Amino acid sequence: MLIKAVKKDLALLSLLMATLSDDAMEHIIGCKTPQEAWTCLQDRFALVSVARINQLKTEFYTAQKGADSVDKFLMRLKSIRDQLVSAGEKVSDNDLIIAALTGLPQEFDMIRTVILARETSISVKDFGAQLLSAELANESRISSLTNSMSAMYVHGESSNSRSNGGHGRYQGDSSNMGSGSYQGSSNQRPYSSQNKGSYNSNRYASGNNFTRPYFGNQ
Known part of the structure; x- marks a missing residue:
């Protein structure tokens, strides 16, 4: 009878091991009876279930x-x-x-x-x-x-577009003021340094009593 019981346990243990994955097999190594193997699996997966439940509860209440x-x-x-x-x-x-x-x-x-x-x-x-x-x-x-x-x-x-549409446009910056860079709608002839020299030459030639202006080193 004892031999038959041992053979039956071994057969059941072999059947149980055949249905397990490689990861689950690691948890029943050393078990000699199917009851012992089953108890080890229950303890293992109970712990996994508790951890999973706690994780789900955390996700549920903090979502x-x-x-x-x-x-x-x-x-x-x-x-x-x-x-x-x-x-x-x-x-x-x-x-x-x-x-x-x-x-x-x-x-x-x-x-x-x-x-x-x-x-x-x-x-x-x-x-x-x-x-x-x-x-x-x-x-x-x-x-x-x-x-x-x-x-x-x-x-x-x-x-902004309407307010800017009625104003003329001044081209140039402040550094160019006085150098003939003002461009507007006036018909006045721009005053340049070339005209200035011509004007001084005419004044000098108009009479001997007129003293030629001094422009610095030529």
């Missing part, structure tokens, strides 16, 4: 909406809740709503205050509908503000 839409954010939370429920954890609808409100940005402060101040519970369906309405209102307000700012910018550019 942030970020750039996601309200609908996508709620779907992400529902997916985590379903995993927790599958692992044997209880997650109520109110837990889901609190987690969602915690992860909403500042733009949803008003709806957050309204939901938290309710005396009666709200269904997940109605909660999602109110969040979608708040999201649409936020998007509409941002769009209106953007259009107003664009209109103000265009109006300012138009006013």
